Amino acid sequence: MPKPVVPRYFLYGEPPQTADDGFLHLEDLDDRSRPAAWRIRPHAHADLHQVFCIRYGRGTVTAEGEETAFAAPCALVVPAGVVHGFVYEAGSTGRVLTVSDAVLRGLGRDERAFAALFEGVRCLALDGTAHLDAALDGLDRERASAAPARRAALKAHLTLLLVELARLADARAADGPTRLAAHARIVARFRAAIEEHYRAGLSLEQYCNRIGTTVGRLRVACRAVAGATPGQLIADRVILEAKRSLRYSDLPVAEIAYDLGFHDPAYFSRYFSRVTGSSPSAFRRAA
Secondary structure, three states: OOOOOOOOOOOOOOOOOOOOOOEEEEEEEEHHHHOOOOEEEEEEEOOOEEEEEEEEEEEEEEEEEEEEEEEEOOEEOOOOOOOOOEEEEEEEEEEEEEHHHHHHHHHHHHHHHHHHHOOOOOEEEEEOOOOHHHHHHHHHHHHOOOOOOOHHHHHHHHHHHHHHHHHHHHOOOOOOOOOOOHHHHHHHHHHHHHHHHOOOOOHHHHHHHOOOOHHHHHHHHHHHHHHHOOOHHHHHHHHHHHHHHHHHHOHHHHHHHHEEEEOHHHHHHHHHHHHOOHHHHHHHHHH
16 A cells, blocks of 8 residues: 555654553653754644644644744644644744543533634634643643542643633634645544444445535545545444453453444454454453
């Protein structure tokens, strides 16, 4: 298979992989931009959303071919799947928060404003970074902590950060989101439909009817944004759920198969083995 024209990374420069459900990563802006001579080449992350808190400096962000200038203090919001790159002024500082799509979906179920925040690339001018810094500092402390209720504390600090950004976006509605390419919008709708229906065994035609596109357009969009076919995206979600059940429950393999919409547990085992290279039982033993 030919390599995609636009590199697709886990974190910038790292080979693609599926993010864990609770994946959350925080790093300094210059950890990757300084070694790259302050130029981050266009790339995409399949299932990771990012927030760039720029404390000092300026630059340009190019998202889906559209270039936008920014200057500190500001926050840049980049949704999963969007092709983006940066050119920074030398010496720029700040922090980069990366969260998995699963984390954001979980929070978005309780607060629609969080999902809306990541509907497009945003550049939010700030009066200062104190509020964002406080939330980011809290996240940083809890990531390194082994204290009780660590997971709840991480969720609380992330929620406060997203509340601050959502309110900034609302107050500065004139800044608006950069227009997402049509491909990215289609894939975003498709991912949401997969999340809702992956147990139902829907056909591609049924998915397309639900998201208002054609099978041909969906295939082109998935290739362009995710470097995969629609069927691969569905399979990835089914396999992810199967792995969760095998790793975290004592349910028999047959029951897991039925729960995921398979009518024949033997076929499920062959399917799982074909996709992962390991049988469900072997995966469970190794988990």
